[in-house]
Amino acid sequence: xxxESTERTLDVREIDGPPFDDIMAALEELETDQRLRLIAPxxxxxxxxxxxxxxxxxxxxxxEGGVWHVLIEHA
Numbered sequence: 001x002x003x004e005s006t007e008r009t010l011d012v013r014e015i016d017g018p019p020f021d022d023i024m025a026a027l028e029e030l031e032t033d034q035r036l037r038l039i040a041p042x043x044x045x046x047x048x049x050x051x052x053x054x055x056x057x058x059x060x061x062x063x064e065g066g067v068w069h070v071l072i073e074h075a
Contacts, residue, residue: 006031011039013067023047027056027072035073043068 010026012019023038030036038044043060051058051072059071 006034007037007071008034009037009039013039013041020047027051027054030072030074032074035071038068038070038072040068040070041066044070 008026008030010023012022015022019040026036038047043062047070048058048060055075056072057075058073061069063069
């Protein structure tokens with residue numbers, strides 16, 4: 001993952017209902033030198049294939065309390 005990118009954060013724990021549309025909107029706004037930190041209460045495995053198909057890379061880590069942080073950026 002790039003080290004000099006600007007990071008944006010989307011915490012889907014704060015979204016009522018399915019967060020997919022919010023995630024896609026955030027990705028559409030993501031500049032090539034930015035990355036998105038997605039914070040989720042579970043590992044968003046179904047999202048990984050969508051990210052790959054849309055030209056993004058990701059790195060996932062489980063944090064304390066079972067919260068997942070997924071760093072997403074353009075491939």
